[in-house]
Amino acid sequence: MASSLQNYVLVLLLIAIIQFKTTSSHHHHHHLKSLHFSLYQHETINKTGYIIVNGIPQSAGVTETTTPFGTLFVFQDPLTLTSKRSSKLVGIAEGTSITSSFDGLRSISIAKLTVRWKDYKGSVSIVGGTNNVKASDHPIVGGTEDFMFVQGYVTSSPVDLTGITVVYKIEFHIYWPPYATQSS
Numbered sequence: 096m097a098s099s100l101q102n103y104v105l106v107l108l109l110i111a112i113i114q115f116k117t118t119s120s121h122h123h124h125h126h127l128k129s130l131h132f133s134l135y136q137h138e139t140i141n142k143t144g145y146i147i148v149n150g151i152p153q154s155a156g157v158t159e160t161t162t163p164f165g166t167l168f169v170f171q172d173p174l175t176l177t178s179k180r181s182s183k184l185v186g187i188a189e190g191t192s193i194t195s196s197f198d199g200l201r202s203i204s205i206a207k208l209t210v211r212w213k214d215y216k217g218s219v220s221i222v223g224g225t226n227n228v229k230a231s232d233h234p235i236v237g238g239t240e241d242f243m244f245v246q247g248y249v250t251s252s253p254v255d256l257t258g259i260t261v262v263y264k265i266e267f268h269i270y271w272p273p274y275a276t277q278s279s
């Protein structure tokens with residue numbers, strides 16, 4: 096009688112431990128630190144962005160949305176809080192893109208986005224394909240300062256492609272892996 100009661104208590108204890116373990120790992124998963132915000136990138140041809148190497152002439156021409164295949168473009172563009180150029184300057188986007196489709200619409204981009212947003216300061220580096228007329232996701236390969244070790248992606252979408260300054264919405268989706276947040 097006494098031993099079966101003991102077994103019963105033991106089983107209850109085991110169940111409790113198993114449940115505690117599953118809820119605590121679940122709990123941890125839900126507290127993966129992340130940050131989501133949007134800024135606006137303003138690119139003015141021959142002022143903040145330049146063609147450094149011309150692409151091959153027999154592909155697409157130079158327009159607001161296309162550049163010839165192989166064009167090497169370099170930019171240092173302001174990042175602001177709203178789509179208005181006069182809104183608060185909160186960062187810069189420095190990078191390069193190489194036109195990688197024959198229709199001149201897509202490129203491979205490498206960029207470092209340095210931001211000072213709310214209490215956060217630092218940079219994220221991104222690499223990926225950019226479509227000049229559609230939203231594109233760029234994987235985050237890492238970061239510095241407050242963004243050290245981060246992962247995630249940055250979505251860039253065209254807002255205004257007319258005129259000499261083109262505007263892109265830049266959405267940041269930043270995730271800190273558990274080992275980057277343990278000490279903070």
Ligand SMILES: *[C@@H]1O[C@H](CO)[C@@H](O)[C@H](O)[C@H]1NC(C)=O
Binds near residue numbers: 140141259
């Ligand atoms: C930018 O500069 C290049 C080289 O000087 C010139 O050919 C091109 O027309 C300029 N583009 C604009 C939009 O001013």
